[in-house]
Amino acid sequence: MSMFKRLSGFFTGPSPEEISAAKTKAEALIKENGVVVFSKSYCPYCASTKRSLNKLGANYVLLELNEIDDGRALQSALQELTYQTTVPNIFIQQKHIGGNSELQDIKDELPQLLRGAGALS
Numbered sequence: 688m689s690m691f692k693r694l695s696g697f698f699t700g701p702s703p704e705e706i707s708a709a710k711t712k713a714e715a716l717i718k719e720n721g722v723v724v725f726s727k728s729y730c731p732y733c734a735s736t737k738r739s740l741n742k743l744g745a746n747y748v749l750l751e752l753n754e755i756d757d758g759r760a761l762q763s764a765l766q767e768l769t770y771q772t773t774v775p776n777i778f779i780q781q782k783h784i785g786g787n788s789e790l791q792d793i794k795d796e797l798p799q800l801l802r803g804a805g806a807l808s
């Protein structure tokens with residue numbers, strides 16, 4: 688991507704084409720993996736989610752949206768797919784769980800859900 692496009696994207700946000708490509712990518716990731724967490728590396732709610740999953744020894748696909756080129760497009764795509772604007776945005780076995788609050792709400796069922804998703808070895 689050219690420097691101009693990258694800079695203008697910073698001010699205007701991702702284009703419809705970038706959001707559409709990000710949607711395809713997000714849908715494929717969710718379809719092909721038992722657990723997917725869209726996160727930001729500085730977000731305390733995301734840290735709490737990662738801590739809970741790590742504590743249970745879960746395998747999951749993690750995308751730190753603030754560290755990847757298509758992170759903003761992915762966040763817009765997720766908003767279209769889930770009506771959720773915040774991170775973490777969590778999927779288990781293709782089901783949209785929600786954010787960290789929703790994950791903590793189902794803490795007791797989490798080992799079983801993760802096992803069902805093939806995320807526990």
Ligand SMILES: N[C@@H](CCC(=O)N[C@@H](CS)C(=O)NCC(=O)O)C(=O)O
Nearest residue numbers: 730731732772773774775786787788
């Ligand atoms: N209730 C939400 C709160 C999540 C939240 O507020 N996340 C912040 C980052 S720490 C966020 O996504 N802000 C908007 C943004 O980063 O675009 C949860 O439990 O997941």
